[in-house]
Every structure is written in C-alpha cells, then in structure tokens.
Amino acid sequence: MTPRLEIALVRDLPPFSGIDEKSLRDILDMARASRVKVGERVFEQDGEAREFFLLLDGNIRVVKLTPDGEQVVPRYISAGELFGIARALNMETYPASAVAASDCVVLSWPTAVWDGLVAKHPTFATNTYRTVGKRLAETQQQVVELATARVEQRVANAILKLANQTGRRTPEGILIDFPVTRQDISEMTGTTLHTVSRLMSSWEDLGWVKSGLKMITLVEGHKLVLVANGVKPDKR
Amino acid sequence: MTPRLEIALVRDLPPFSGIDEKSLRDILDMARASRVKVGERVFEQDGEAREFFLLLDGNIRVVKLTPDGEQVVPRYISAGELFGIARALNMETYPASAVAASDCVVLSWPTAVWDGLVAKHPTFATNTYRTVGKRLAETQQQVVELATARVEQRVANAILKLANQTGRRTPEGILIDFPVTRQDISEMTGTTLHTVSRLMSSWEDLGWVKSGLKMITLVEGHKLVLVANGVKPDKR
DNA sequence: CGAAGCCTTGATGCGCCTCAACGTACGTGG
DNA sequence: CCACGTACGTTGAGGCGCATCAAGGCTTCG
Known part of the structure; x- marks a missing residue:
C-alpha cells in the first residue's frame, strides 16, 4: 500500500x-x-x-x-x-x-x-x-490586451508574467525556470515565432534580456515594463 | 411599502x-x-x-x-x-x-x-x-479568436453572437433588438469603427445583412457563418 | 555523426489602422 | 415646425506593423 x-x-x-x-x-x-x-x-x-x-x-x-x-x-x-x-x-x-x-x-x-x-x-x-x-x-x-495592445507590448508582458510567476534569481537576472521556446511565447500572444525572435533579439542587443535555447533571463525588467505599457523608446 | x-x-x-x-x-x-x-x-x-x-x-x-x-x-x-x-x-x-x-x-x-x-x-x-x-x-x-482570427471573422462572429442572444425574427430577417453602433461592434472585436463600417457595407451590398442607424438585421446568417469560419468567398 | 528541433535574419506584401472629409438621421429648442 | 447641432455612418488615400515566404546556422540527442 x-x-x-x-x-x-x-x-x-x-x-x-x-x-x-x-x-x-x-x-x-x-x-x-x-x-x-x-x-x-x-x-x-x-x-x-x-x-x-x-x-x-x-x-x-x-x-x-x-x-x-x-x-x-x-x-x-x-x-x-x-x-x-x-x-x-x-x-x-x-x-x-x-x-x-x-x-x-x-x-x-x-x-x-x-x-x-x-x-x-x-x-x-x-x-x-x-x-x-x-x-x-x-x-x-x-482579451483587453489582445484587443488593444501591439505585439511588442504583448510579448513584453508575456515574458514579464512568466518571470513573475516562476522566475528564479540568478547573478545575471531573473531566469524563467523551465524551457520556453519562441513558439510558446508566440502562442501566448497571438503572433508568430518570427516576430517574437526579432523582438527578443533586439532586446538582447539592448541588454534587457539574455536568451538561449529554450531559456530566457530577464536582465532589466523595468525596461520591459515600459515596452509593455506602450512607451516608445526615446523618440529624439 | x-x-x-x-x-x-x-x-x-x-x-x-x-x-x-x-x-x-x-x-x-x-x-x-x-x-x-x-x-x-x-x-x-x-x-x-x-x-x-x-x-x-x-x-x-x-x-x-x-x-x-x-x-x-x-x-x-x-x-x-x-x-x-x-x-x-x-x-x-x-x-x-x-x-x-x-x-x-x-x-x-x-x-x-x-x-x-x-x-x-x-x-x-x-x-x-x-x-x-x-x-x-x-x-x-x-482570447483564441482574437489571437488567431482575422478582423473579418471576428466581426462576423460578433454579429452572429448578438443575433443569437437577442435576435428577433422579422420579415426581413433576424433583427438585433437594441441599438448597436459600428463603434460598439469594433469594441467587441478589437478593431476600428471604420473597418466595421466597410465590412458591413460590403455585406449589405451582397444582401447578407441590412443595417441602418444603430440597427442591424441579419438576412443570410449562414453566409456570415462562413465568413466567421474563415471561408474565403469563392476563389475562382 | 546525422537528423531533428530550435533560432535568426532578410525580402516582400497585404491587412488593417490612421487621417481626413463629407453625408445623413436624430432630437432639441427657438 | 423648421433650423441647427450633434452623433452616427460612409468612403477614400496612404502607410505601417506584422505575417508570410525563404534560407541558413546552431544545439542537442539518439
């Protein structure tokens, strides 16, 4: 028994x-x-x-x-x-x-x-x-988000949500503690893996996230919060 | 009392x-x-x-x-x-x-x-x-709909839902029995009143709906069902 | 070591938003 | 009852955001 x-x-x-x-x-x-x-x-x-x-x-x-x-x-x-x-x-x-x-x-x-x-x-x-x-x-x-926010905002939000939910602190930043693919993110946000890949690449260039195979680390969360809220990066 | x-x-x-x-x-x-x-x-x-x-x-x-x-x-x-x-x-x-x-x-x-x-x-x-x-x-x-369906499908679906919920039979077809504006529909589907107006105009030309000020009558529901399901109108 | 899965990056095009202007029905008060 | 203002609807022109198509590189695992 x-x-x-x-x-x-x-x-x-x-x-x-x-x-x-x-x-x-x-x-x-x-x-x-x-x-x-x-x-x-x-x-x-x-x-x-x-x-x-x-x-x-x-x-x-x-x-x-x-x-x-x-x-x-x-x-x-x-x-x-x-x-x-x-x-x-x-x-x-x-x-x-x-x-x-x-x-x-x-x-x-x-x-x-x-x-x-x-x-x-x-x-x-x-x-x-x-x-x-x-x-x-x-x-x-x-529903509200899908109806009103642009892809960029939704993807940022999805990553932030995952990081909040299951993030683990590491020296690099907050690591999402299970395998997530670009496709997974795209299915959360109603977009394509290509667009997610492009966005994440650009954020990685800016040093806001680190990402590898099925792995995402949030380095500068507050920057992504801005993106999620639709703040355009410095329009000078 | x-x-x-x-x-x-x-x-x-x-x-x-x-x-x-x-x-x-x-x-x-x-x-x-x-x-x-x-x-x-x-x-x-x-x-x-x-x-x-x-x-x-x-x-x-x-x-x-x-x-x-x-x-x-x-x-x-x-x-x-x-x-x-x-x-x-x-x-x-x-x-x-x-x-x-x-x-x-x-x-x-x-x-x-x-x-x-x-x-x-x-x-x-x-x-x-x-x-x-x-x-x-x-x-x-x-959520699924907003994430995967095109505007056309979502608008068709919204009208069908309203007609099912509160539709009243009339000689012309099924009348949505309270005032609905183009803007209302756009807010249900995450689009703009302009796009809704264009879509409804085209459906009216085809005889699938009748619409006036704040008033929508569904004439050929099954046609809208096709649109809602993403069937393209006859591609010959 | 090869195959399969994941990721990246470019080129192209179109769906739909945005901006703009005008037409039309309604109702409210003179 | 008519005149006007307001809210609603239509339609065009233009352009941008993002999907789509395409090709190739990288990692992991059997």
Whole structure:
C-alpha cells in the first residue's frame, strides 16, 4: 500500500489556506500523487473531466486548439495551483489540454469527490472560487490586451508574467525556470515565432534580456515594463 | 411599502431553475427592483461590489476601460442573466462597468446576503457557478479568436453572437433588438469603427445583412457563418 | 555523426489602422 | 415646425506593423 501523503506538502499552499490539519488529512487521503514527464499530457481538451488536480512541482502549459489546428496558450500553471477544475463550474469536459512544460508532480482527485469535499470543507470551496475569479479576471485582461495592445507590448508582458510567476534569481537576472521556446511565447500572444525572435533579439542587443535555447533571463525588467505599457523608446 | 415581487417574473429563468417556490419567495424578498434608462450605468469598474444583479428586461453592455482610455466590450448581458456577481468569486470590486444598452429593469441584492443565500439554497449556488463556468469558457474562446482570427471573422462572429442572444425574427430577417453602433461592434472585436463600417457595407451590398442607424438585421446568417469560419468567398 | 528541433535574419506584401472629409438621421429648442 | 447641432455612418488615400515566404546556422540527442 502507498504511504500517506505528507500534510506538509500542501499545508502552506493558497488553495488550502485556513484549513485545519484534520480536514487537510481528510482531503489528502482522497488524493493520488503522480509524476508527469515533460511533454506528457495531464488531460486532453474536450475529454471527460474525471479528475481535478493540484500541481505540487513543475510547470503546466494550458493549451487550446483551434478548429483549424492552431494552438493558443491562455496560461501557465505553476507549483501550488489547482488546475483542471472544470467540475467546480459544473462542466463535464476540460476546456483545454494540460501539457507538462517541465517534469511535474501532481495530486489528483476523482471528480466524484468534489461535491462532498466542498460541502464538508467550505473554506476549500471559498479558496477555489477565489482562484476561479482570479483566472476569469486574468483572462478578461488578456482579451483587453489582445484587443488593444501591439505585439511588442504583448510579448513584453508575456515574458514579464512568466518571470513573475516562476522566475528564479540568478547573478545575471531573473531566469524563467523551465524551457520556453519562441513558439510558446508566440502562442501566448497571438503572433508568430518570427516576430517574437526579432523582438527578443533586439532586446538582447539592448541588454534587457539574455536568451538561449529554450531559456530566457530577464536582465532589466523595468525596461520591459515600459515596452509593455506602450512607451516608445526615446523618440529624439 | 413596496409590493412583493412576483415569483412568476423569475420562476422560469435559468438562474432559478430547480428551485422550489418557497425558496424563490425567500430569495425574492431580499431583492429590490429598479429601472435603468439607456446609457445609464448600473455599476462602475473598480467600484466596491455592494450588490449583485439579475437583468429582468433590456440589455446590458459590459465595458472595460484600458489605462490609456480605450474601451473593450467583453460581453453583452441579456434578459434573464445574472451579472455583477463579483462576490460569488470573492472579489471586492467589479472588474468592469455595466451600461444599459437599452432601457432595463434589474433586480438587485445586497452583496451581504450572498453567503447566506448560497448556504440556504445550494441549487442557486450551483446554477450560478455554472454561469460563471460558461462565461469563463466564452472569455477564453474570445482570447483564441482574437489571437488567431482575422478582423473579418471576428466581426462576423460578433454579429452572429448578438443575433443569437437577442435576435428577433422579422420579415426581413433576424433583427438585433437594441441599438448597436459600428463603434460598439469594433469594441467587441478589437478593431476600428471604420473597418466595421466597410465590412458591413460590403455585406449589405451582397444582401447578407441590412443595417441602418444603430440597427442591424441579419438576412443570410449562414453566409456570415462562413465568413466567421474563415471561408474565403469563392476563389475562382 | 546525422537528423531533428530550435533560432535568426532578410525580402516582400497585404491587412488593417490612421487621417481626413463629407453625408445623413436624430432630437432639441427657438 | 423648421433650423441647427450633434452623433452616427460612409468612403477614400496612404502607410505601417506584422505575417508570410525563404534560407541558413546552431544545439542537442539518439
């Protein structure tokens, strides 16, 4: 038999804030831990939502496929976040696919336990709905951005978001701590890998970022913030 | 004292489906009805979320303002829908403004009653979260569209959505039943009123729509569906 | 060591924004 | 009821931002 999951793993994560240890034990005992290797999928768009998940370690890329085969990446999930919670919103299928952007450790619960879980642990329900609210707000913010900002601004913003979410301090600057390709960025921002490449090259020339293969380091974040806000570089 | 609100007003609306009449009475007794004239605002972006609302009649335009003063319209609310339900997601302020697109009748509840209400009437909570789920899915769909579809497709789609939501059959075709300007459409699709005007003129020449001042009638919906799906008009 | 995946950089063109000007319906007050 | 002002709509000309097409270099891994 598998060992019990450690409460310490999740106790301090936002989804479980304010929940006492006994309840936590109860919740954890319904979960199953598993590993997902980079590139593997946790679940598939339009697939039946049989489980919901908590990301313990790693990074998940959420991917939507359009009818004509293009990909859009509406968000990245990082450690400590719930995902695949279609069931919380009474949906029967996942609205997008979830791909491991790096090696991951996830907890999963059968969807069937959801109703009992929120009934028994209202704090957990509250926390979850707060998360949903944040995601809805973020998504609407994306709509606004796509509708009004130029590519340059959107790409700068995407890099800043990634750096904030999963950045690690290094001597060089803030390193985005999992493999990200130019194509990934383009799918987050509704542009092409070519345009992203050109932009990043120009920023690298200016010394604002450092980038290599699947690797981005933010050197002068504040400069990118200006770009993201549509400030034109010094028009003399 | 004001008369009690009629249960018949809301009994058959989706947010109240599956709720017995006694509970309905209870819920309704906490509500207040009011009228909002076209152009007036029900609530303001970033304002404190003191109430949540149900639209009984009319149409509400949801508007987001960008830092640099541009407007984006992420959705329209039509009769029978809840709106301003920030509180359901533990948010303290409204993420957008709500403007009456036509004369409206709305019910409103003080935010303070929310928690008691969902506790006492779980069916209502479930219905609400289903709505939230649908909106999140729609919003993500918008992101995909803005990221991948050309203006032409997006505008066609916006008109189709409006026609589906609030269209009224007339001898000419399906009439969008409240005033919509070219600018409104452009703010829904992230383009300019000029481009919308040009597109609609060309569709009018083809006989696919009829349009006048603040008025749009869909004559050949299936043609617009093709445009929305990116089918190029007959390339021989 | 070769192949596949990732990145870069140029050339070209077009979709759509921007700027500009004018036409048209509405409603408001004299 | 007509005259005017205002808001809405149309249409043209011009140009820029970014996609598209094309070619080649670099890294990683089997």
